[in-house]
Amino acid sequence: MTKKCIGCGSILQSNNKSLKGYIKEDKIEGSIYCENCFKLIHYGKLSNINREIDYNKVINNINKTKYPVLFLIDILNLNEENLKYLKLIKNKKYILLSKFDILPKGIKEGKIIKYFKDNFINIDDIYCISGVNNYNIDKIFNLLKEKKYKNIFVSGFTNAGKSTLLNAFLKLNNKNELITTSSIPNTTLENININIGGINFIDTPGFKYNVSLYNELDNSKLLKILPKKELKVKTIQVRDGDSILVEDILRIDYKGEINSLNFYMNNKLQYKKFKTKNKRYLENFNNKEYILEGKKDIVISGLGFIKLNKKGNIKIYINNLNLISIRDKMI
Ligand SMILES: Nc1nc2c(ncn2[C@@H]2O[C@H](COP(=O)(O)OP(=O)(O)OP(=O)(O)O)[C@@H](O)[C@H]2O)c(=O)[nH]1
Ligand SMILES: [Mg+2]
Numbered sequence: 001m002t003k004k005c006i007g008c009g010s011i012l013q014s015n016n017k018s019l020k021g022y023i024k025e026d027k028i029e030g031s032i033y034c035e036n037c038f039k040l041i042h043y044g045k046l047s048n049i050n051r052e053i054d055y056n057k058v059i060n061n062i063n064k065t066k067y068p069v070l071f072l073i074d075i076l077n078l079n080e081e082n083l084k085y086l087k088l089i090k091n092k093k094y095i096l097l098s099k100f101d102i103l104p105k106g107i108k109e110g111k112i113i114k115y116f117k118d119n120f121i122n123i124d125d126i127y128c129i130s131g132v133n134n135y136n137i138d139k140i141f142n143l144l145k146e147k148k149y150k151n152i153f154v155s156g157f158t159n160a161g162k163s164t165l166l167n168a169f170l171k172l173n174n175k176n177e178l179i180t181t182s183s184i185p186n187t188t189l190e191n192i193n194i195n196i197g198g199i200n201f202i203d204t205p206g207f208k209y210n211v212s213l214y215n216e217l218d219n220s221k222l223l224k225i226l227p228k229k230e231l232k233v234k235t236i237q238v239r240d241g242d243s244i245l246v247e248d249i250l251r252i253d254y255k256g257e258i259n260s261l262n263f264y265m266n267n268k269l270q271y272k273k274f275k276t277k278n279k280r281y282l283e284n285f286n287n288k289e290y291i292l293e294g295k296k297d298i299v300i301s302g303l304g305f306i307k308l309n310k311k312g313n314i315k316i317y318i319n320n321l322n323l324i325s326i327r328d329k330m331i
Contacts, residue, residue: 003028007037007180009190009203020049020189037180040187046219051186053205059088061191062153067202068092070140072156072165075099075112075128076227076264076304077209079325082157083121085207089155094125096140098161101130102227104264107331109136115330131164134172141169144199151200158185158206158214159226166194166203173197183226185214211322213249213302225249227266227304234263236273238312243279245272249318250300251282256312264331265304285317288324295329307331 003012010021012028021034031038039045062069069089073082075097086093097112109128116126129136144152154162167177173196180187185208192203209215214222225247236244238254238261245251247269252261253276263271274281290298294310301323308314316324 004190004192005034005037006032006178006192006194007041008034008188009192009205010034011190018049020051022049032178033180040180040182040184044182046182046184051189053186053189053208055085055207058155058204058207059085062155062204063088063090065151065153066091067151067153068094068144068147068149069153069155070094070096070162070165072096072098072129072154072160072162074157074160076102077157077212077299077301078116078120078330079299079301079327080120081209081211081301085155085157086121091153093123094127094140095121095123096156096165097126097128098156098165099130099132100128100135101133102229102231103331104231104233112330119327129161129165131161131168134168137165137168137172141172141197145197149199151202153202153204155204156206158187158208159183160206162206163188163192163203166196166201169196169201170194179203183223183228184219209301211301211320213300213323216302216320216323217249225266225269225303227264229267231264231304232267234265234267234269234271236261236263236271238273241276243274243276243281245274245279245281246270248282249303251285251317252306253315253317254312255315257310259308259310259312262307262309263304264307282317285319286321287315287317288321289313289315290326292326297327297329299325299327301325305330 013021014025023035036047113126163179163181188205243253297305299305
């Protein structure tokens with residue numbers, strides 16, 4: 001009989017160490033995790049197995065059922081690309097804007113939901129959640145129970161927090177956390193069926209953004225820059241001719257009236273302010289100039305966003321210009 005790893009969903013196998021689901025033959029009987037998940041959970045160590053996912057299969061598997069879908073979207077990564085797979089799903093959808101704990105305290109859920117409806121898609125069932133501080137976890141679980149759903153898919157882009165949400169549901173039901181979670185793209189590799197309080201949840205592998213820092217940087221760098229905790233907004237005043245360097249990832253040149261930029265990014269990032277004419281950081285990167293009205297967000301996919309308060313000229317140097325999108329301010 002085939003046995004699946006409860007952490008990533010792969011079928012356990014002892015034939016090939018470089019493939020998913022590997023575990024030594026003598027351990028297969030007594031183990032619920034593959035070697036990769038075991039090392040990731042206990043030592044934070046990542047193996048180099050192939051993490052390619054067949055996304056059409058993931059969508060088709062959902063669409064051939066009538067099961068409702070919890071579709072998670074990372075609150076720091078609200079952009080059009082999220083809608084691509086959402087629109088392909090025909091079943092009843094609940095949109096869960098995840099990692100609400102990361103936004104600075106005091107920001108109201110209603111405001112974020114209205115923003116999402118106005119700017120992206122207007123459906124009835126949209127909630128903010130946090131699997132880390134349990135925001136709305138009981139509310140959503142009770143709602144699903146009330147609806148008497150028997151089977152529910154959990155879908156969304158990689159790293160949106162799908163497996164973390166299911167672990168939070170487990171905890172709510174006084175069970176130990178089981179599913180492997182990590183900020184490495186594609187932690188979940190196959191569907192995972194898990195029964196929680198009488199509902200069969202199906203965790204699915206996350207979709208990959210076409211353009212994201214996830215695809216640009218290696219895993220150790222990613223772990224350093226991905227936002228994890230509540231953001232302390234970094235505000236930098238800028239005058240005409242000022243530049244800001246963010247790590248070795250991003251450079252911003254500013255022209256215009258005195259202005260302020262609010263950086264909603266990982267608190268640990270290093271910023272350096274300098275006069276544009278004096279330094280030549282990241283000049284080998286691509287660059288693009290934006291003439292922006294005030295109250296706009298410059299979103300850097302995967303990294304977070306920068307709010308521009310008043311109108312001004314912004315020139316951005318970054319390895320891949322497709323990472324940038326502009327939207328009306330969220331906060
Ligand atoms: N701050 C915060 N971090 C979260 C939350 N949910 C998930 N994370 C973190 O986000 C990363 C990805 O979480 P996962 O649950 O593995 O994401 P996933 O959607 O299952 O990802 P794949 O399996 O790759 O599709 C992990 O580092 C989590 O700790 C949340 O509510 N708040
Ligand atoms: Mg997962």
